[in-house]
Amino acid sequence: MDGIVPDIAVGTNPQSLFILFSNYGYVQCVKILFNKKENALLKMADDNQAQPAMSPLNWHKLHGNLITPSKHQNGRKDQGLTKDYGNLALHRFKKPGFKNFQNIFLPSATVHLSNIPPSVSEEYLKVLSSSHGGVIKRLKFFQKDRKMALIQMRCVEEAVQAPVDLHNHHVWENHHPGVSFSKSTI
Structure with missing residues (x-):
């Protein structure tokens, strides 16, 4: 999985992570790790979107757990813990230059x-x-x-x-x- 963003202590599901990270770029795939279900990997459309997606959320909490950068660059066989969002209509950033790119902000209250x-x-x-x-x-x-x-x-x-x-x-x-x-x- 290229363009992987965070290791996340999740306590959540792929859909929740897709929605959260799609605030910052085109999320293609979300994978909950099989042996460490408290962690997830996200694949962004490209490496240019991975870092901007991670930076605003880095060290914020989701379900009481910190969102931190991943040490992993490639995922293993997922056993049903990966969901591909590449063709989903819910993307905020599907069209290059779309106005949502102007409305990317750090998490705030x-x-x-x-x-x-x-x-x-x-x-x-x-x-x-x-x-x-x-x-x-x-x-x-x-x-x-x-x-x-x-x-x-x-x-x-x-x-x-x-x-x-x-x-x-x-x-x-x-x-x-x-x-x-x-x-x-x-």
């Missing part, structure tokens, strides 16, 4: 939520976040476009969990939220 249906209230978003273990400190809908909001979580670790739990999941009928890290604060 504030996340950007998009594709919110008009009927969703601030209270509903707070309940939704708390049902996924997060606590919203502040929430602010965009004035010009109520389909987007900034959400400040209690801590960075909860914000790192937000895209894993909510990005592109079927939360509302015909609306799948987009969740990414934000440089803005509330």
